[in-house]
Amino acid sequence: MKHVAIIEVLLKHAFYADQRCPDFAIEPSDETARLLRNHRCIVRSGPEGVRVLSPFDAAGQPFLPLPGDATLLFYIEVRGGDFAVVTDLTGISGRAAPVFTDAGAGTDGELGLAPADPARPRLPPGIVAAVEIRPGSAPRPAPFQVSFQARRARWAYYCVTDMAPAGGELTVVDASPAGAEGALRFSAATLDPADPTAAQIASRYPGMRCVYFVSDEPVAAREEPRKSIELRLGPDRVAGPLPNPSMQSPAKEDLLFQIVKYRAQPFQTP
Incomplete structure (x- = not known):
C-alpha cells in the first residue's frame, strides 16, 4: 500500500527571493487532525506549506476515503521574524477570523480570502489566518497556494x-x-x-x-x-x-x- 498526496497547500510570500517565508508554520486544527488520523492520512507540514497523504490500495483508490462533505481546517502561524513588517496586511488586518478557502479557487489553485463573517469563531492566539479545504470524495493532485503580498x-x-x-x-x-x-x-x-x-x-x-x-x-x-x-x-x-x-x-x-x-x-x- 502506498501513500499519495491528496491535498497540498503551498505558502508563498512575495518579499522573499524564493517566495518561502521562514517564519511560517501551518498545522491542522485539532478536529481536522483527528479526522485525518481516523482515515490513516499522514500530515507533513513545514514553512513551505502542508501536504496530506492518503493510503491507496492496489487499484489506485483511497483505502479509507474522506467523507464527501469533509472540511479540512489548517492554521497558519507566524513564529517571530519580520512578517508583520514586510507583509501587506490590508486584507486580513482587523478581521477576527481571516480564512483562505478553496471556494472559487482559480485554475492556478490560488486560494481566495473568504468574505468577513461575524459568525466565524475568532482564531486562536498567534494564528494569522486559517485555510479551509473541502476535498470532496476524489483526490485533488493539483496544489493549492496561499500568497502573501509584500508591503x-x-x-x-x-x-x-x-x-x-x-x-x-x-x-x-x-x-x-x-x-x-x-x-x-x-x-x-x-x-x-x-x-x-x-x-x-x-x-x-x-x-x-x-x-x-x-x-x-x-x-x-x-x-x-x-x-x-x-x-x-x-x-x-x-x-x-x-x-x-x-x-x-x-x-x-x-x-x-x-x-x-x-x-x-x-x-x-x-
Whole structure:
C-alpha cells in the first residue's frame, strides 16, 4: 500500500527571493487532525506549506476515503521574524477570523480570502489566518497556494552633504537598463519642518544640509537589495548602489527611509 498526496497547500510570500517565508508554520486544527488520523492520512507540514497523504490500495483508490462533505481546517502561524513588517496586511488586518478557502479557487489553485463573517469563531492566539479545504470524495493532485503580498511604501533618501546648493544638482536615480520592469523614479521633495528625521539629522550634522528624495510611486518590499539605485551629481555617480530603506525604521506608515552621506570636501586632518 502506498501513500499519495491528496491535498497540498503551498505558502508563498512575495518579499522573499524564493517566495518561502521562514517564519511560517501551518498545522491542522485539532478536529481536522483527528479526522485525518481516523482515515490513516499522514500530515507533513513545514514553512513551505502542508501536504496530506492518503493510503491507496492496489487499484489506485483511497483505502479509507474522506467523507464527501469533509472540511479540512489548517492554521497558519507566524513564529517571530519580520512578517508583520514586510507583509501587506490590508486584507486580513482587523478581521477576527481571516480564512483562505478553496471556494472559487482559480485554475492556478490560488486560494481566495473568504468574505468577513461575524459568525466565524475568532482564531486562536498567534494564528494569522486559517485555510479551509473541502476535498470532496476524489483526490485533488493539483496544489493549492496561499500568497502573501509584500508591503508597499514610498522610498525616501535623506542625503546629508557639505556641498553648497550652487555646487551642482544631486539626484537619486535608478540606473536599471532602459525599459526594465519595475524601474523606480525619484523626485526631490521639500522637507517638512516638523519631520523628526530631518530634525535629528540637523542636530547630528551641524553645518551640513539635507537633500530629500522620494520615490514617485510606492515600492514593493523585497528581501534582495536593489543594485541599481545611485546618488548622482549631474551625470556622474558619486555613491551607490544605495541600500534599500530599512524596513525597521519607518518615518511614516507608508514611507521607509535611508540616510546617505556625500562629502564634496574630504575630512581635513591636523
